[in-house]
Amino acid sequence: MATTITNAPAHVMEASCPSSALGYDRTAGNDRNRTFVRKHLVGAFQDAIGNPSGLRLDREEDCAEFLSNHVERKIDVRLPCLLAFALTGASASAQDPAPLKSPSEILVIGDREQQEKQREQIQEFVRALSTEGWDSPMTRFEKVCPGVIGLSPAQNLRIAARIRAVAAAANIEVGEDGCPPNLRIVVVPDKHEMLELLKKKHPVLFRDYDGRPVEIVKEDGPVTAWHVRQKLDRRGNTLEPDSNGITSISFDGVSPRVLALYRPVAMGSMILIEQKGLVGLTxxxxxxxxxxxxxxxxxxxxxxxxxxxxxxRVMNSKIGDDTPLSLTRWDLAFLKAAYSVPPYNYSSAQRDRIRRAIKRDLNIESSR
Known part of the structure; x- marks a missing residue:
């Protein structure tokens, strides 16, 4: 059962940082470093969060009579007829009427226009949700384990359970109950304050596995979100630069012009949501x-x-706006397609597959 958030009391307190937050242990192996990141995703907040003339020239027969009576006078009398017809909606030429479109032709044209509109909608939708460049596959999770902090315990659990259900519906692997969260939603009074606190206390949450800074897109609304990534080669091995900052990749089989040599994988994601953005939402x-x-x-x-x-769009909506009550058919169609495309295809090829899949799913659903 969904509940509505009326307020979300929480406060920011001083956070402590374990000494292990100084950086990765690159010699410890993938499992230990994944555990290291998960540890910070789990622990970074537990010490920082509380909660729309008689003849009528407008008639065809009268105008025709007028024309026949005056034709020998060579007076250009066509203009008043044409003007009268134009003003009344009558045909300007009774001898050459415009052909009427058949009902089936009208329907076909309307259907084509609708299809083109849908195609454009799908194009922009997919473009907004997948941001990787042409030379990289799309970022995906291997497995998700959601965790929520900042609301009441019952609300936290309902949100986490619902995220698990969405993942399962999209065929995204979900961790077992009790797994260390790698997808964290944190409700806070002020996202900027919390962001700065985290950068200071837990810098590891702002670096990808190869040490590069994560991308955090500036948002005007109540939300800030980002991912921490690692790169896997075709054999599933984690890539990282050597002491000179050079990353070497060995491969065999398909040419890199066809398939990417590596793919980005989300090790974790963080979503900071301000309390004011949740008012009126379930x-x-x-x-x-x-x-x-x-x-x-x-x-x-x-x-x-x-x-x-x-x-x-729900987080930027206002009280009284017509907003979706849940995930839409478009949303689920995107997720299912995004997590089923070949992982090492370049993002342009992946997006093309996703667009076709969304169109197919939407048309199947509307025909039922």
Whole structure:
């Protein structure tokens, strides 16, 4: 059962940082470093968070009589007839009427226009939700384990459970109960304050596995979100630079012009949501929004180019706005397609597959 958030009391307190937050142990192996990041995703906040003339020239027979009576006078009397017809909606030439379109032709044209509109909507929708460059595959999770902090214990659990259900519906692997969270939603009074606190106390949350800074897109609304990534080669091995900052990749089989040599994998995601953004929303809306933000690499400002229905607009909506009550068919179609495309295809090929899959799913659903 979803509940509505009326307020979300929480406060920021001084956070402590374990000495292990100084950096990765690159010699410890992948498992230990994944555990290291998860540890910070789990522990970084537990010490920082509380909660729309008789002849009528407008008639065809009278105008025709007028023309026949005056034709020998060579007076150009066509103009008043034409003007009268134009003003009354009558035909300007009774001898050459415009052909009428058949009902079937009208329907076909309307259907084509609708299809083109849908194609454009899908194009912009997919472009907004997947932001990787042409030379990289899309970022995806291997397995997700959601965790929520900042609301009441019951609300936290309902949101986490709903995210698990969305992941399962999209065929995204979900961790067992009790797994260390790698997808964290944190409700705070002020996202900027919390962001600065985390950068100071837990810098590891702002670096990808190869040590590069994570990308955090500036947002005007109540949310800030980002991912921590690692790169896996075709054999599933983690890539990282050597002491000279050079990353070497060995491969065999398909040419790199066809398939990428590596793919980015989300090790974790963080979503900071201000309390004021949750007022009037249900736990289902919060969970579905968080799932879409975590499972995609969306650029929020690009959504303005698409009018596709999506739960992703809910955080910037106002009280009384017509907003989705849950994940939309468009949202789920995207997630299912994004997590089923070949992982090492370049993002342009992946997006093309996703667009076709969304169109197929939407048309199947509308025909039922």
């Amino acid at each position: 736990t289902m809306q919060i969970a579905d929004y968080a799932a879409m933000r975590s499972f995609t690499t969306i650029y929020p400002h690009r959504l303005s180019r698409s009018n596709a229905p999506t739960i992703l």
